[in-house]
Amino acid sequence: MSEIDFDHVSKVYAGRPAVSALNLSIHSGELVCLLGPSGCGKTTTLRLLAGFLTPDAGDVRIAGHSVVRLGPEARPTAMVFQRYTLWPHMNVFHNVAFGLKLRRLPPAQIVQKVQRALELVGLPGMERRSPAQLSGGQQQRVALARALVLEPQVLLLDEPLSSLDARLRVTLRDEIRAIQRNLGITTVFVTHDQEEALAVSDRIAVMDQGVLQQLDDPGTLYARPATRFVAEFIGRMNFLPASAGPLLGLDVPDGAELAVRPEDLHFGAVGAPFRAEHVLDLGPVREVRGRLTLPGAAGEVPLTVQLARGEAPDMTAVRVRRALTYRDGALLGDAAPVMGVGA
Numbered sequence: 001m002s003e004i005d006f007d008h009v010s011k012v013y014a015g016r017p018a019v020s021a022l023n024l025s026i027h028s029g030e031l032v033c034l035l036g037p038s039g040c041g042k043t044t045t046l047r048l049l050a051g052f053l054t055p056d057a058g059d060v061r062i063a064g065h066s067v068v069r070l071g072p073e074a075r076p077t078a079m080v081f082q083r084y085t086l087w088p089h090m091n092v093f094h095n096v097a098f099g100l101k102l103r104r105l106p107p108a109q110i111v112q113k114v115q116r117a118l119e120l121v122g123l124p125g126m127e128r129r130s131p132a133q134l135s136g137g138q139q140q141r142v143a144l145a146r147a148l149v150l151e152p153q154v155l156l157l158d159e160p161l162s163s164l165d166a167r168l169r170v171t172l173r174d175e176i177r178a179i180q181r182n183l184g185i186t187t188v189f190v191t192h193d194q195e196e197a198l199a200v201s202d203r204i205a206v207m208d209q210g211v212l213q214q215l216d217d218p219g220t221l222y223a224r225p226a227t228r229f230v231a232e233f234i235g236r237m238n239f240l241p242a243s244a245g246p247l248l249g250l251d252v253p254d255g256a257e258l259a260v261r262p263e264d265l266h267f268g269a270v271g272a273p274f275r276a277e278h279v280l281d282l283g284p285v286r287e288v289r290g291r292l293t294l295p296g297a298a299g300e301v302p303l304t305v306q307l308a309r310g311e312a313p314d315m316t317a318v319r320v321r322r323a324l325t326y327r328d329g330a331l332l333g334d335a336a337p338v339m340g341v342g343a
């Protein structure tokens with residue numbers, strides 16, 4: 001059964017939809033990332049779930065019950081914000097204990113629960129520190145402990161790592177994922193960082209301009225982007241006109257576009273004519289940027305090919321291992337090899 005359901009949810013600001021007719025179901029124990037460019041509606045979606053916003057249309061349900069009439073404090077959710085959300089005048093203990101005190105739990109139980117939450121986030125014994133004595137990463141751990149201590153049914157994370165440096169972001173995201181798995185807590189994680197989303201999610205909901213583009217596991221999202229927007233947004237993709245199809249030995253339907261990942265291209269003795277312009281060394285792989293020469297008046301189109309390290313082929317002809325086709329912004333399917341040619 002799904003734990004969270006957005007049922008035709010819309011939210012409009014000054015006549016402009018921030019979220020449009022959103023249908024999204026999240027399973028119990030699942031971690032789903034909301035991913036998309038700035039302004040696509042991720043935060044609005046999260047706030048609709050947390051109860052900071054009310055939808056203009058549609059219903060939001062948690063465990064089958066509509067929550068749209070409930071305020072944030074009455075919902076079984078807890079949220080971690082981007083940054084600066086600890087009370088500076090309270091020490092770590094009081095920051096984490098705050099919600100439990102509102103619930104009037106006995107003091108001995110509060111002490112025990114706070115202790116356990118701090119252990120969970122890797123900060124045991126930090127009760128007496130003030131937020132000013134903590135690093136940014138430690139502050140976010142405390143913010144996470146403050147949410148987890150409430151034992152919410154649903155954990156909401158709004159870009160919780162975006163104010164941290166790159167290395168710490170990776171450490172903390174892995175820790176969050178481990179804690180989430182361990183507790184089996186249903187989690188919605190907002191990020192604009194696709195690598196972060198691919199690394200932590202069971203499934204990713206990609207949004208663009210308030211519209212859900214695709215909801216899938218990271219592998220499927222990368223291998224079969226459902227829309228041209230997702231194909232372009234996740235990873236890197238070369239888009240080529242249909243006229244490049246025959247050169248690459250592919251049958252491309254009329255009016256369709258070819259989409260090929262750089263790692264699905266390789267150089268060969270025969271293939272489509274390619275002119276290398278420059279080679280970028282990216283550590284484990286190298287990337288060759290150049291141009292594909294199309295037949296007749298069509299001219300040249302840019303093309304990026306990924307090479308394994310140490311590979312030093314003749315770079316004048318390029319071949320394709322796998323390609324997709326898109327028409328009117330939607331995935332048509334795999335580009336089929338032209339009979340008898342096959343790359």
Ligand SMILES: Nc1ncnc2c1ncn2[C@@H]1O[C@H](COP(=O)(O)OP(=O)(O)OP(=O)(O)O)[C@@H](O)[C@H]1O
Pocket residue numbers: 013014017018036037038039040041042043044045192
């Ligand atoms: N209070 C508001 N009043 C008017 N428009 C708003 C308001 N909040 C959000 N919007 C608009 O709604 C759209 C979606 O905003 P939202 O904050 O959900 O996007 P986002 O994907 O979270 O972006 P970001 O990654 O930049 O935080 C944007 O066009 C934004 O300008």
